[in-house]
Amino acid sequence: MSSAGTSNKPAPGHVSASGQLQQRRGLGDLIAKKPELVTLGLLIAICIAVAIANPAFLQPSTLIDIGRASVVTGLFALGVFVILAAGGIDVSFTAIAALTMYSITLLAINHAPNMPIYVVFLIAVAGGIALGVLNGFLVYTLRVPSLIVTIGTQYLFRGGLLAFVGTTWIMELPGQMGTFGRISLLEFETANGATVSLPVYFLILPAAAILTWWIMRRTLMGRAIFSLGGSPDVTARLGYNVKIVHLFVFGYAGALAGLAGIVHVTANRLANPFDLVGTEIAVIAAVVLGGARITGGTGSVIGTMLGVLLVVVVDNVLVMVGIPSTWQRVFVGAFILLAAAFFVTRQRKFKPAK
Amino acid sequence: MTQNTQKNRCFLELRNIHKRFGGVHALRGVDLSLEAGEVYHLLGENGCGKSTVIKIMAGAHPPSEGQIVLDGEVFNELTPIQSLDFGIETVYQDLSLIPNLSVMENVALGEQLVEGHGRLLRRIDGARMQQTATKALSQVDLDVTPELMSTIVSELPLATRQLVAIARAIACEARLVIMDEPTTSLTRREVENLIDVVSRLRSQNVAVLFVTHKLEECYRIGGHAIVFRDGQCVAQGPIESYSRADLAELMTGRQISEKRYREGSPSEDTLMSLSNFSMPGRFNDVGFDLRKGEVLGITGLSDSGRNELALAIAGIRPAASGTISINDKNIRIATASDSIDAGIAYVPEDRLSEGLFLSKSIYQNEVALILRKLAGFMGILDMKKGKEIAREISADMRLNTADIELPVSSLSGGNQQRVLIGRWLSINPEILVLHGPTVGVDVGSKDAIYQTIQKMAEDGMGLIIVSDDLPELLQNCDRILVMNAGEVVSDLNGASASEDDIYQAMLGSVQEGAA
Amino acid sequence: QDTKSITTVVKISGIPWFDRMETGVTKFAEQNPEMDIRQVGPATADSAQQLQIVNDLVATGVDALAVVPMDPDILEGILGRAMDRGTIVVTHEADNQTNTHADIEAFDNSDYGAALNERLAQCMGEKGKWTTFVGSLGSRTHMQWVGAGEENAKKYPGMELVDPNNESFDDANGTYEKAKEILRKHPDIKGFQTSAGNDVLGVGRAIEEAGLAGKVCLVGTGLPNPSTAYLESGAITAIGFWDPQKAGMAMNAVAKLMLEGKEVTDGMDLGVEGYESVTVTPGAGKGLLIVGNGMVLVDKETYKDYLF
Amino acid sequence: MRFFDGHLTVLIGLIITLMTAGAIVSDGNYLSLFNLQSMAGQVPEIGLLAIGVLLAMCVGNGGIELSGIALANLSGVVAATIAVSFFSASQDPEIFSLIFIVVALATGFLGGLLNGLLIAYLKITAILCTLGTQMLFIGLAVAISDGRSVRVGAPGPLYEIGNGLLFEIPISFLLFIGVACIIGFVLRYTPFGMWLMLNGSNPKAAEYAGFPKNKVIISTYTVSGILSSLAGIIIAARTINVKWDYGTSYLLVAILIAVMAGVKPEGGYGRVICVVLSAITLQMMSSMLNFMGLSNFIRDFAWGALLLGFLAIGRFRLLDLINLQKHAISASVRSPHAQK
């Protein structure tokens, strides 16, 4: 209807919009749009370098070990990614994980030693959601940056756990929790007779990643989360219920943290309330290395997973490459800086001017 | 509930609406009623409460007092989703687009959100979104390509963004479309198109509430005028029944005449000379002279390169090649401070994001450029002198507050603009580049700003006004350079040229190309 | 002011080791109801936090401090000031502490490290690749133990030390990852000697999961209770330790003696198991170095005698 | 900027409350000169780090400083290693102290400069950058010292800085207050301070206004680095030793202090005096809990609760009851010609 009247008139608007778009295609544009390509590149580069330094790196068990080691960090990272996308930041998720995993193990030991494993997971997720929602509620009602709120809740959760719940380690996990960590998905023997196995709990990570991807890409909630990260005021004005989005985002991250906590316990075969807290900054770094901006509104699930892999791989090859313990931290620090610098310069070169 | 009984009956009513922000009483008892299929022009000077009343209708702010009546149902406040559900679509003054989402999502997601009454855990219907966006975008005359649809909004030029915001408002089946200053960064062509859109909406029995400071647009569109002054509605009636002078007087409570402000003439001395100024893809081989006491206008379509030229002179996005000399001395401009050191002041277009330190005091904003000069013994700031200067500037700029410790965020748009211009005058520049100096500024403040411009020219300053407000250029400039496709295509005399001349020059090559 | 007070400050509160120590402190308190005896410790493993606690305790005017320093050197300053104020200072696991009236060690650290290694060598058949873990490179005792172990291994030309001194940060999970990596890098590795309390758990898990229990040897410091499962499966060959309960009691006993103005002499019986005949020598500073006989080395067969 | 703003009032109120409560629970022992001195002696190291965090936050760009304590320890380790290898602390205490201090400050300067350069020129997000440099600094300290603590000893002047008293006040505390005053003054009364705050409040406007933006960012992180090394000097002087892993828990505590002091993490606002008071408040609180013999886990819990309480106070304007003048913005600002 409109086009009939206007299409044959010269329309400068057209020229500016599409002309500009054509200029910025090609590799640079691709990287600007898909920063996770940088992460992938880095990952491949590192693997090649390590393989050259020590060909022993190239064995199937490496892959399995790295996959296994990524689960807890990966679950945390997915939660962090969702929160970063919404323009927030969270440092309390490790405390949530510690609190839920320990309380639930205690609960199971004392009251329901034969609780089926799926109930354990359900309770962990529910507990994580409850604590996460508390975070979200505080961030929303106090209207302060979530970094601050979650520093507060981290102290609160961890202090509460150790002061009021307990500090003793639980070595003998109750019933199914103990066995779950040992069920393996696939198993094979290496030349020297060692068994390599991929535990079943590994599957939780890809499942959570796919769910997160679906929520972020295919539901209105996902769009609302990105909107909130892009412009909170506008999001509210456009009719998105910002409170619900806050509660959802932190609740979801809490759920993942609860899940990660239980995985950590079952994999480790002990519940140590001192565990996990202290690793949060490294997780955030992984997500940022996966292409999410700390300022919010960007990032992708695939990038996040690549970022996690990058961090886990670097952590798991230091001995392989033969870097002496004394120098390992220098190496990791320099790596983070180099990766970040590389990342930023690649991104910046192609960032649109406006 | 047939169409007929609905038609021409008032469907939205505001009753005795008050709104207070802390100590600011922004609305003081507003009564309004809107009818379907009518166009309303909400007029008033900066800070009189236009945006606020709109935000109340849209559910973005709750009123402090009063009621909103929708189809006879009385509400004490609305949520955005209620408002959208009822069919009120808004183009906000700040556009309110989500910068990191694609054009398509910005335009068409609202529909699905409203349909689910705000429920968020729903799957997105991609095909439908595509369809809705395509329709709406073509209505505002944008070329709907897959690239455009998937472009992230923050990568678009301002003008396209504005069109996208309008497209979003008309994407849904609306009953009332509100547009808060939708034309500020549109070129005339795009404005023409918007006027088409408005009449089409009207013919579909949709009410339109239009806010603008450009009175000629209101007359062109026609309809009802609603005049606000100081948080109250002071007049209502068919717009044709008011003359420009009437409206100006109603808005300001004073009489303001339409006149050419430029009276003086420039001296013979060349102040600044630009030659072979180029930035590939943006502007090409631009050269001109600016004389002492001259007011030079630069205009062009949104993609003509005029903005980049201004930014290059200001050192923000320096030119790739070319020379610039001031008082016959060649200078190099690679950064903003080079340009400031050379005596060039640049008042940016987007005062909120590029100009002001909103949370900081008027004083700090005013002295931001002269901190080095204020530093005395051991680099310690002479606060007393600084405050004196800030007070002087405030007085010169006729700021309507004496308390320079107030945060700039507490000022209204026009006053903020004066703070910004005042800041640049603090360095006593030889050359002042004003980019869209009166964008979103009301008649009263405009008058004050124009008078300041002329006074500065008389004092021997060279001024460059980059603007697409043609009357503004004609009222103020000695010469007007028109740019097209990165080149200066025309150099017109401000006293004798007409709007039409400029317009022809702006479109020149595009029309040739199309012919 | 007749009730004298002794406060025991541990490295971190809440972990099994120091919980066990607390049982000793409590026991000592029960035996000495006329005294005010408590145990405290920081919430995180950070010497700065421990320093703060000691600072505040000195300010409260406590009569005696029994400290297990996170980092002996960091506490030198405040312990010195405490002694100047007349506070009795007793330390444990800090044979290099200068500002202390007495440092109490359960055993000689080199003997302990050598004993662990000897047990490892036995298991490995005196040959093959082996590696070491320490809590952190800065942990003096851990470095002494692995140092003594290395020294001991020189007796066996067939033993080859590879990638030594891996840092575990006393985190079982991190140790597990590191151990896996080492198993990948050196498929033919035969032995691990570990130092921090949780290291055996991490390495043990890695060995067990790889199905190498019994094929790869693991000897290190650990507590019997947590290690039960791995000792049973053979993933842990043997653990060495001293009983923190007894150490806690010994510290308090020495503090009490000193508060009463009595002397601690060579061959003295502190009235605590493993400290029945202590060797007393001059310490690193002006104080004494009191060494007991509290070393315990247990394996699958013997651990049940020490369940805690 | 009015002197008595909300945060300042609350912090002062809290300090008074804590003093009273502490005196009650400890029979006055809490207010004994020795304990006051002991608490004052503990504040400077973490206080200096918190001021570093304040600077980084205020300058904007998502500024944060995670490398502070690592740099403090690195400075100590480098300085100790160098000083010890050339001089003897007991024989030439003066020259030893001087060398130690100079090397430490130089290390802090270089470390901060590195942060600044990476953030300003390479545009690495501050949180990533300082996380990386944190690792790097820790790593260097480990590599230099082999992970062991390095003994500084107690050379006169240096020992005095950590442990000495002047007019019954710990010298380290006086030093801290002095440095805080200087930073506070610089932030308020010099172009640098104004640039820093304005840049934090709107970086784009700062660019358009031609501020020496990169220089400001670099200087900010450099100053922050120097503050870290000062903290390192005080730590070394107090504990007679330096070690790479001292104060690992300070990372979050320093941020906690800054945030409790009302520093805006998004940049542009923060007051040094509030940071000083907030550091003192936290110290008094944890000392009080130690006096009461409560577990340190309760302290963490209480800190968390306190921070959230602070936020609630700020959010719900509970202070308006105390501080009415603040919101009395004159109604005349509304519109340019309202009065005519």
Ligand SMILES: Nc1ncnc2c1ncn2[C@@H]1O[C@H](COP(=O)(O)OP(=O)(O)OP(=O)(O)O)[C@@H](O)[C@H]1O
């Ligand atoms: N969020 C807010 N907080 C405080 N004061 C506000 C707020 N929004 C608006 N005001 C004040 O309310 C008054 C009316 O503002 P409003 O934005 O409605 O004016 P306007 O008529 O739209 O002006 P303009 O033409 O400049 O857009 C102004 O004095 C403004 O400073």
Ligand SMILES: Nc1ncnc2c1ncn2[C@@H]1O[C@H](COP(=O)(O)OP(=O)(O)OP(=O)(O)O)[C@@H](O)[C@H]1O
């Ligand atoms: N460095 C750049 N990289 C990529 N595209 C750019 C760059 N600079 C400008 N553009 C694009 O070039 C086109 C012309 O920009 P220009 O700024 O001249 O438009 P404009 O006149 O400012 O439009 P408006 O009036 O909306 O502000 C725009 O589409 C802009 O987004």
Ligand SMILES: [Mg+2]
């Ligand atoms: Mg408005």
Ligand SMILES: [Mg+2]
């Ligand atoms: Mg423009």
